[in-house]
Amino acid sequence: MSRSPRIAERAGPLSGITVVEIGGAVAEHAGLYLAELGALVIKVEPHTGARSRAVGPYAGMAAGQTPTSLAFWARNVAKLSVRLDVNQNDGAQVLRRLVEQADVVLEGRDDVRLLSGIMSEHVADWNQQAIHCVISPFGEDSPWSDKPWSELTALALGGIAGVSGYGADEILDGYALPIAPAGVHGASMGGALAVIGTIAELLERKQHKQPRPVEVALHDAIAVSTEFAVPSWSFGEAEVDRHTGRHATVGDSPIWNLLCGDGRYLCAIPLYMNDKRFAQLLAWLSSEGCQDDLGEERFSDQLVREAEMQHIMEVVGTMTARHTADDVFHAAQARGLAWAPILSPDELVTDGYLRERGFYADLNTKFGQVSFPGVPYKGMDSVYNTEGVDLAPPELGEDSHEVLKWLGYSTAEIQSLVQVGAV
Amino acid sequence: MSEMADTAEIAQSAAQPLKGVRVLDFTWNVAGPTCTRILAALGAEVIKVEYPTMPDPGRRLGGVAAGFFANVNLGKESITINAKSDAGRQLMERLIAKSDLVVESFSAGTLEAWGFPYEKLIALSPHVIYVSVTGFGHTTSFRKYVTYGPTAQAYSGLTYSSGLPGRPPAGWGYSHLDVFTGYITAMATLAAIYDVKYRGGGPRRVDMSQVENGVSLQGDLLIDAQVNGTASRRGGFPPGNRAIWPGDTASGGARGEIGAPYGIYKTAGKSKDSFCAIAVLTDQEWVRLRNCLGSPAWAMAERLNRASGRLAEQELLDERIGQWTAQHEKYELMDLLTAAGVRCGAVQSGRDRLESDPSLLARGVFPQLDLPEIGKFRFEAIPVRIGGEFVVPQPTWPVLGNDTGTVLQKVLGLNEEEIERLHDEGVTWPIGG
Numbered sequence: 001m002s003r004s005p006r007i008a009e010r011a012g013p014l015s016g017i018t019v020v021e022i023g024g025a026v027a028e029h030a031g032l033y034l035a036e037l038g039a040l041v042i043k044v045e046p047h048t049g050a051r052s053r054a055v056g057p058y059a060g061m062a063a064g065q066t067p068t069s070l071a072f073w074a075r076n077v078a079k080l081s082v083r084l085d086v087n088q089n090d091g092a093q094v095l096r097r098l099v100e101q102a103d104v105v106l107e108g109r110d111d112v113r114l115l116s117g118i119m120s121e122h123v124a125d126w127n128q129q130a131i132h133c134v135i136s137p138f139g140e141d142s143p144w145s146d147k148p149w150s151e152l153t154a155l156a157l158g159g160i161a162g163v164s165g166y167g168a169d170e171i172l173d174g175y176a177l178p179i180a181p182a183g184v185h186g187a188s189m190g191g192a193l194a195v196i197g198t199i200a201e202l203l204e205r206k207q208h209k210q211p212r213p214v215e216v217a218l219h220d221a222i223a224v225s226t227e228f229a230v231p232s233w234s235f236g237e238a239e240v241d242r243h244t245g246r247h248a249t250v251g252d253s254p255i256w257n258l259l260c261g262d263g264r265y266l267c268a269i270p271l272y273m274n275d276k277r278f279a280q281l282l283a284w285l286s287s288e289g290c291q292d293d294l295g296e297e298r299f300s301d302q303l304v305r306e307a308e309m310q311h312i313m314e315v316v317g318t319m320t321a322r323h324t325a326d327d328v329f330h331a332a333q334a335r336g337l338a339w340a341p342i343l344s345p346d347e348l349v350t351d352g353y354l355r356e357r358g359f360y361a362d363l364n365t366k367f368g369q370v371s372f373p374g375v376p377y378k379g380m381d382s383v384y385n386t387e388g389v390d391l392a393p394p395e396l397g398e399d400s401h402e403v404l405k406w407l408g409y410s411t412a413e414i415q416s417l418v419q420v421g422a423v
Numbered sequence: 424m425s426e427m428a429d430t431a432e433i434a435q436s437a438a439q440p441l442k443g444v445r446v447l448d449f450t451w452n453v454a455g456p457t458c459t460r461i462l463a464a465l466g467a468e469v470i471k472v473e474y475p476t477m478p479d480p481g482r483r484l485g486g487v488a489a490g491f492f493a494n495v496n497l498g499k500e501s502i503t504i505n506a507k508s509d510a511g512r513q514l515m516e517r518l519i520a521k522s523d524l525v526v527e528s529f530s531a532g533t534l535e536a537w538g539f540p541y542e543k544l545i546a547l548s549p550h551v552i553y554v555s556v557t558g559f560g561h562t563t564s565f566r567k568y569v570t571y572g573p574t575a576q577a578y579s580g581l582t583y584s585s586g587l588p589g590r591p592p593a594g595w596g597y598s599h600l601d602v603f604t605g606y607i608t609a610m611a612t613l614a615a616i617y618d619v620k621y622r623g624g625g626p627r628r629v630d631m632s633q634v635e636n637g638v639s640l641q642g643d644l645l646i647d648a649q650v651n652g653t654a655s656r657r658g659g660f661p662p663g664n665r666a667i668w669p670g671d672t673a674s675g676g677a678r679g680e681i682g683a684p685y686g687i688y689k690t691a692g693k694s695k696d697s698f699c700a701i702a703v704l705t706d707q708e709w710v711r712l713r714n715c716l717g718s719p720a721w722a723m724a725e726r727l728n729r730a731s732g733r734l735a736e737q738e739l740l741d742e743r744i745g746q747w748t749a750q751h752e753k754y755e756l757m758d759l760l761t762a763a764g765v766r767c768g769a770v771q772s773g774r775d776r777l778e779s780d781p782s783l784l785a786r787g788v789f790p791q792l793d794l795p796e797i798g799k800f801r802f803e804a805i806p807v808r809i810g811g812e813f814v815v816p817q818p819t820w821p822v823l824g825n826d827t828g829t830v831l832q833k834v835l836g837l838n839e840e841e842i843e844r845l846h847d848e849g850v851t852w853p854i855g856g
Binding site: 012160232 | 440441453461465480490491494553558559560561562563564565567568569570571573574575576577578579580581582583584585586587590591592593594595596597598599601602603604606607608609610611613614615616617618620621622627628629630631632633634635636638639640641642643644645646647648649650651653654655656661662663664666667675676677678679680681682685686687689695696698699700701702704761764765766767768769770771772773774775776777778780781782783785786788789800801802803804805806807808809810811814
């Protein structure tokens with residue numbers, strides 16, 4: 001695949017900022033967010049490729065083809081890839097020249113420590129004006145700094161698995177199982193926080209100050225991000241209990257995911273059920289002949305409703321069972337109820353709302369046009385507003401030549417670097 | 424904890440990149456306030472605007488969650504203005520004219536109904552950055568749809584992707600899309616500030632959608648569905664705590680890592696969190712785990728030496744490993760396995776993180792702050808270190824209406840008499856309230 005030059009002005013608020021990204025999953029997320037905001041992100045990969053290239057889901061699995069990781073695609077849109085052996089001197093010199101040109105260096109130590117400290121020791125020497133953002137699983141000064149980790153163990157230690165999953169109403173093999181939601185949720189959170197720190201320092205740097213290092217530990221990031229679990233203990237010495245498919249709370253809570261007639265579940269969240277909303281709900285149930293005893297006077301008292309919410313939700317369930325999740329969704333929203341269908345990921349590809357919003361970035365790839373998730377905001381430019389630059393995720397080392405030329409290497413020098421295996 | 428340590432911990436965070444930036448904050452609940460909490464911690468002057476007859480619903484949280492509101496709103500000031508009165512709207516106009524950012528999380532159309540569409544904000548403050556946070560954004564036919572975190576999680580596929588195949592969705596035990604949207608909104612807002620200050624002025628608009636933010640977390644699955652035609656509603660998905668459900672040939676995983684054994688196992692102990700996660704990602708790690716298990720005969724089977732064999736035998740592996748973990752306490756297992764080079768982590772509760780976690784303790788992730796009307800408690804730092812220090816918000820929180828006079832004086836230059844009159848006329852506090 002041959003592309004037009006990719007070192008080009010991109011749209012977005014961080015247009016003009018150059019980022020060198022090296023390391024694992026969290027830095028990869030941080031790099032994605034910076035790229036989406038318009039920064040030029042150059043990803044430095046080892047000869048074997050970033051770890052995410054060796055993780056499924058894959059495409060192109062037919063015989064004779066090299067499988068392409070779609071997990072890599074999901075987090076490397078709009079980036080450039082340079083394939084570099086930084087453990088040999090010539091490769092490290094190229095890295096140095098890259099760092100010299102960078103505004104930001106993202107160094108992920110959340111993966112294998114490929115660099116044996118090279119980056120940390122030298123970034124400040126190589127480029128005093130670069131913001132050096134170091135991302136690690138537990139923090140360099142943590143007593144757990146040497147512990148091996150994974151996305152799964154991070155969600156367990158950080159508390160997400162403890163509050164999510166199945167509760168007393170869904171006992172399996174004798175216990176209520178915690179669930180770590182599928183996805184890359186630890187690394188995405190760590191990446192977002194790393195970018196917050198990085199942009200904060202980009203602002204500091206403009207105020208004539210020498211940038212200070214930014215550091216994010218994935219475990220810290222997750223541990224403060226689970227809403228009530230920590231404050232419940234800190235302020236009330238109470239632990240929240242896990243409940244199936246809904247918030248963990250101190251003590252029991254009413255169900256809120258209801259099965260609909262089409263086999264889909266619907267999130268019928270019963271929070272903030274004030275008099276007005278309850279009257280709307282009751283009128284709706286009555287029109288369907290499903291109101292059961294909810295018309296009784298005592299339910300006009302909010303405290304009674306809250307005490308009997310489980311019963312109310314069971315009554316609502318007899319109504320939702322007669323309709324599709326989508327029909328209940330729109331009918332509920334017309335009545336001011338904040339309910340929504342529990343959609344599956346594949347259903348989102350053709351979803352009408354997302355298409356109307358213009359959410360997806362439709363990019364041409366070797367597998368045809370693919371809709372990549374865009375940015376979750378409108379009104380401000382992002383890299384997806386760039387004209388004339390191919391933003392599809394890079395093949396391994398695809399941009400090495402263009403980047404080296406941009407760094408000032410001659411064609412002969414590049415050839416010799418390739419010969420010694422540095423590039 | 425000694426007084427010295429307290430003082431050191433509550434020392435104003437050194438990072439003040441937003442010093443001099445004024446934020447008029449109309450956000451409620453969690454998503455918006457999480458964003459403005461970060462802005463406040465980075466040095467912005469964040470003025471939270473409410474009115475006592477309709478305050479942030481977060482203030483109504485009772486019982487053990489009472490400190491939660493203070494935690495999410497650390498470092499902000501509170502001003503009360505009646506937006507439904509002409510005098511109140513005039514006062515807001517004057518404040519907007521002196522503000523760099525307006526941030527809100529009302530239903531779409533509310534600020535317009537008060538008389539403050541984006542165009543009006545620009546007229547008042549030409550370089551304004553207007554940030555809104557809603558479930559579905561402001562631009563589509565869904566703009567009037569109301570959401571809470573769980574609603575957005577349902578619509579965006581996040582709820583569906585959490586759980587065991589064939590069981591009801593397990594979803595999330597908290598509003599991930601409130602917390603995570605708070606982070607992403609803060610990130611986009613910081614970028615907008617950079618853009619306005621250093622790349623050519625404002626105004627700027629950031630119209631955040633929680634649903635889209637959730638969908639952006641499902642790239643692997645969305646692209647898989649398009650390129651390979653993989654259906655999400657199938658027997659082996661979602662994969663429980665596994666990377667891939669046994670026999671699920673359609674799946675290539677969704678966690679950014681693949682391995683077996685891979686799961687959350689019951690440990691000794693009676694707590695709801697007596698579990699630990701173990702993830703074996705390589706053949707070498709399997710050999711290490713096998714050694715920890717004492718190399719039992721079943722584990723020595725040749726077919727288990729390769730990932731494909733282990734993925735096929737997950738039922739057997741999980742049953743046997745679960746029998747072993749059930750005899751050990753979770754932290755003991757974590758120490759034993761991680762020392763041997765096996766990825767393992769205890770499932771931790773809120774209390775565990777506050778009291779038993781040596782990493783969070785050593786790093787000071789939960790600094791103790793002494794807050795007016797609340798007292799001394801451990802709060803949550805912004806988990807970012809700049810120049811070696813955590814970004815810690817100021818030890819203040821917006822007691823309703825407490826800063827009205829101060830803000831009107833310092834921002835608009837009103838004198839005591841004028842401030843008192845606004846109070847008495849019901850503009851900044853209900854008459855007789």
